Amino acid sequence: MTMTKQTYVPGTHPSMPPPKGSTGIAYWLKKNLFSSVSNSIITLLAIYLLYLAIPPAINWLFFDATFVGTSRKDCDPNGACLAFIGERFNLFVYGFYPAELRWRVNLSAILLIVAGAAVLWDKIPARRFMLWYALAYPLIAAWLLLGGFGLESVSTHLFGGLMLTLTIGVTGIVCSLPIGILLALGRQSNLPIIKYFCIGFIEFIRGVPLITLLFVASTMLSYFLPPGSTFDLLLRVLIMVSLFASAYMAEVVRGGLQALPKGQLEAAESLGLNYGQSMRFIILPQALKVSIPGIVNTFIGLYKDSTLVIVIGLLDPLGIGRASVADSAWLGLSTEVYLFVAIFFFISCFGMSRYSLYLENKLNTGHKR
Amino acid sequence: MSTPTPNPLLRAWYDKDTRSVIIQIIAAALIISFFAYIINNAVTNLAAIGKDINFSFLWQNASYDINQHLIEYSSTSSHFQAMIVGLINTLLVAVAGIILATILGFLLGIMRLSSNWLTQKIAYVYIEYIRNVPVLLHILLLYGVILNALPRPKSSYNLNDTFFLNNRGLQMPSPEFESLFWVVLGFLASGLAFSLWFKRYAKKIQDATGKIYPVAMISIGAIILLPMAVYFLLGSPIVWDVPALKGFNFKGGIVLRPEFIALWLALSMYTAAFIGEIVRAGIIAISHGQTEAAQALGLSNSLILKLVVIPQALRVIIPPLTSQYLNLAKNSSLALAIGYMDVVATIGGISLNQTGREMECMLIVMAIYLTMSLLISSGMNWYNDRIQLVER
Numbered sequence: 001m002t003m004t005k006q007t008y009v010p011g012t013h014p015s016m017p018p019p020k021g022s023t024g025i026a027y028w029l030k031k032n033l034f035s036s037v038s039n040s041i042i043t044l045l046a047i048y049l050l051y052l053a054i055p056p057a058i059n060w061l062f063f064d065a066t067f068v069g070t071s072r073k074d075c076d077p078n079g080a081c082l083a084f085i086g087e088r089f090n091l092f093v094y095g096f097y098p099a100e101l102r103w104r105v106n107l108s109a110i111l112l113i114v115a116g117a118a119v120l121w122d123k124i125p126a127r128r129f130m131l132w133y134a135l136a137y138p139l140i141a142a143w144l145l146l147g148g149f150g151l152e153s154v155s156t157h158l159f160g161g162l163m164l165t166l167t168i169g170v171t172g173i174v175c176s177l178p179i180g181i182l183l184a185l186g187r188q189s190n191l192p193i194i195k196y197f198c199i200g201f202i203e204f205i206r207g208v209p210l211i212t213l214l215f216v217a218s219t220m221l222s223y224f225l226p227p228g229s230t231f232d233l234l235l236r237v238l239i240m241v242s243l244f245a246s247a248y249m250a251e252v253v254r255g256g257l258q259a260l261p262k263g264q265l266e267a268a269e270s271l272g273l274n275y276g277q278s279m280r281f282i283i284l285p286q287a288l289k290v291s292i293p294g295i296v297n298t299f300i301g302l303y304k305d306s307t308l309v310i311v312i313g314l315l316d317p318l319g320i321g322r323a324s325v326a327d328s329a330w331l332g333l334s335t336e337v338y339l340f341v342a343i344f345f346f347i348s349c350f351g352m353s354r355y356s357l358y359l360e361n362k363l364n365t366g367h368k369r
Numbered sequence: 370m371s372t373p374t375p376n377p378l379l380r381a382w383y384d385k386d387t388r389s390v391i392i393q394i395i396a397a398a399l400i401i402s403f404f405a406y407i408i409n410n411a412v413t414n415l416a417a418i419g420k421d422i423n424f425s426f427l428w429q430n431a432s433y434d435i436n437q438h439l440i441e442y443s444s445t446s447s448h449f450q451a452m453i454v455g456l457i458n459t460l461l462v463a464v465a466g467i468i469l470a471t472i473l474g475f476l477l478g479i480m481r482l483s484s485n486w487l488t489q490k491i492a493y494v495y496i497e498y499i500r501n502v503p504v505l506l507h508i509l510l511l512y513g514v515i516l517n518a519l520p521r522p523k524s525s526y527n528l529n530d531t532f533f534l535n536n537r538g539l540q541m542p543s544p545e546f547e548s549l550f551w552v553v554l555g556f557l558a559s560g561l562a563f564s565l566w567f568k569r570y571a572k573k574i575q576d577a578t579g580k581i582y583p584v585a586m587i588s589i590g591a592i593i594l595l596p597m598a599v600y601f602l603l604g605s606p607i608v609w610d611v612p613a614l615k616g617f618n619f620k621g622g623i624v625l626r627p628e629f630i631a632l633w634l635a636l637s638m639y640t641a642a643f644i645g646e647i648v649r650a651g652i653i654a655i656s657h658g659q660t661e662a663a664q665a666l667g668l669s670n671s672l673i674l675k676l677v678v679i680p681q682a683l684r685v686i687i688p689p690l691t692s693q694y695l696n697l698a699k700n701s702s703l704a705l706a707i708g709y710m711d712v713v714a715t716i717g718g719i720s721l722n723q724t725g726r727e728m729e730c731m732l733i734v735m736a737i738y739l740t741m742s743l744l745i746s747s748g749m750n751w752y753n754d755r756i757q758l759v760e761r
Contacts, residue, residue, distance in 0.1 A: 207742040219727045321509075335518070341506060
């Protein structure tokens with residue numbers, strides 16, 4: 001018997017097909033859905049449950065749904081009554097903001113997208129300039145939304161809907177990160193008075209529900225101000241929401257700080273950096289990088305928590321939904337309304353969590369094993 | 370050669386210890402003057418409208434009704450009793466929520482790691498949807514569905530003429546215990562005590578001799594089978610009060626109100642999504658080498674899970690689980706939005722509006738939540754310390 005010996009120049013070997021039965025749809029099905037008896041039973045059960053749930057839901061939401069109409073009577077009782085959403089769409093987006101001034105809301109939304117892009121996307125042209133712009137954005141937005149200085153002023157009582165959510169969310173995000181970092185550094189500090197003040201503040205805020213803080217803002221805060229002075233309800237809410245989120249932020253940042261080995265601070269000190277410099281150049285860049293997932297989660301939580309303002313009478317999309325459910329022409333439509341609001345929140349929060357994944361991967365410089 | 374003598378103030382500033390003292394004195398002065406300022410304002414403002422801080426209103430008549438009360442309560446009871454009823458309702462929904470959320474959450478976490486593609490994807494879609502939508506919205510949505518989609522009492526879903534589901538809630542039979550029932554309860558308690566003792570005893574024997582007793586079987590026998598046998602021997606000493614339709618509503622039995630069901634399910638579903646991710650992260654944090662080593666020792670799959678994977682995963686799972694429990698307890702305050710009478714809705718809502726004592730009511734509510742948070746976290750910390758790795 002002779003052995004045939006064949007040699008190939010590297011890279012010229014004719015590729016062999018994969019072994020039989022390890023490719024194709026049938027193989028994938030067998031591997032992922034029917035690998036064992038119990039697995040097959042689970043799969044069939046899941047398919048049956050999905051069959052029970054999904055076709056009726058799709059029928060209800062799309063095929064039997066009514067998209068145009070002026071009252072509940074125009075709607076097919078078997079389907080979703082989406083006419084209502086269309087009818088109230090402007091209310092959901094702008095709240096009670098005066099119709100002829102809505103361009104100002106639109107403009108600040110567009111400017112927000114530009115500012116967001118400048119912060120979130122590092123390949124934007126002229127980034128340095130754009131970042132200064134993003135820093136100034138809150139002032140520009142406040143001017144556009146509130147008016148004054150040449151624009152007709154609008155009371156914050158008229159704020160509502162989506163724009164209220166964005167106002168609370170963006171303000172909370174912008175304020176809570178710096179305050180949270182300061183609180184976290186204070187909690188790690190070796191100056192006892194500062195340390196225990198920070199601990200007390202953080203633990204108090206984290207121990208009570210946001211609702212109670214909002215109640216304090218709406219009913220009691222005026223007691224603590226100089227006699228006769230009062231300030232805007234929305235502003236009080238913004239302060240409370242920011243403080244609330246910053247306590248949670250502080251704990252996230254503290255996690256990042258504790259994850260750093262002590263040698264980093266010692267090395268920074270031995271280079272002669274003072275406290276501020278070593279925090280700014282050595283500690284915080286690393287600590288914040290580690291805590292990105294937590295920071296974004298806190299942002300998402302804050303954004304979702306902004307719905308709680310409905311308990312003190314502000315009308316965000318959820319509040320408008322709840323108020324419209326009680327409208328006599330459209331009685332009993334809560335499911336449609338809440339689903340619509342849910343979709344809006346899902347898109348924004350899911351987007352944020354995807355961005356955090358992207359950022360984590362981008363900043364991951366060699367800690368992955 | 371002479372060195373320039375620096376300014377003594379500057380020298381004090383360059384000394385680390387002196388500097389920290391200076392900074393702290395300034396900080397303390399700022400903090401104290403801030404609190405002095407707001408307290409002074411509060412005192413002036415309260416004096417101006419003729420109010421004081423006084424908790425005696427707690428003993429006045431509350432004169433409002435609470436539809437779900439587990440202890441005696443009527444509209445002639447005091448605000449203090451209203452507060453206790455509200456507190457019990459808060460605790461009820463928090464405890465029930467924690468139990469259901471833990472079960473659902475572990476199920477979701479295991480589904481996320483399943484080798485079955487379909488279950489994995491279902492759990493993924495569920496978790497992502499639930500986590501990215503505010504919990505208040507879940508509560509309102511579920512409440513709306515219960516009120517609008519469930520039938521009226523007349524045509525309620527009926528299970529065996531004992532359970533009825535309609536838009537007034539879930540009507541269930543309620544037990545009435547006869548005196549002999551306490552005998553059954555006594556057997557149950559002693560069975561529990563026996564199996565706890567037997568578990569320790571069996572472990573001692575196993576450590577000493579290697580002999581393994583069927584602990585699980587014997588415990589089941591002592592806790593379940595024996596009391597059940599006694600129960601039937603004594604002639605079933607529980608009388609069930611079965612709800613029945615009288616006119617437009619049900620009479621008899623107990624009812625889970627729509628508010629409670631909506632709040633309980635929404636809170637549990639919401640928290641379960643987070644717990645699912647925590648459980649998943651905890652299990653994948655256990656390196657694969659651990660499982661392989663256990664397999665090499667010849668352990669069966671269930672023993673690997675029980676003795677190797679779960680004890681180690683719990684160490685990773687418990688701390689974040691604690692904060693989820695805390696969140697659930699605090700989120701139960703959203704009861705207010707659908708009119709479930711919890712502690713915020715009673716003492717922080719109706720009592721506050723009736724008596725106008727914002728300060729006192731909010732102080733009480735905050736103190737209650739702070740205590741609750743403290744209790745949950747210390748309980749979980751105690752458990753966490755017990756299961757942590759003992760390092761020698």
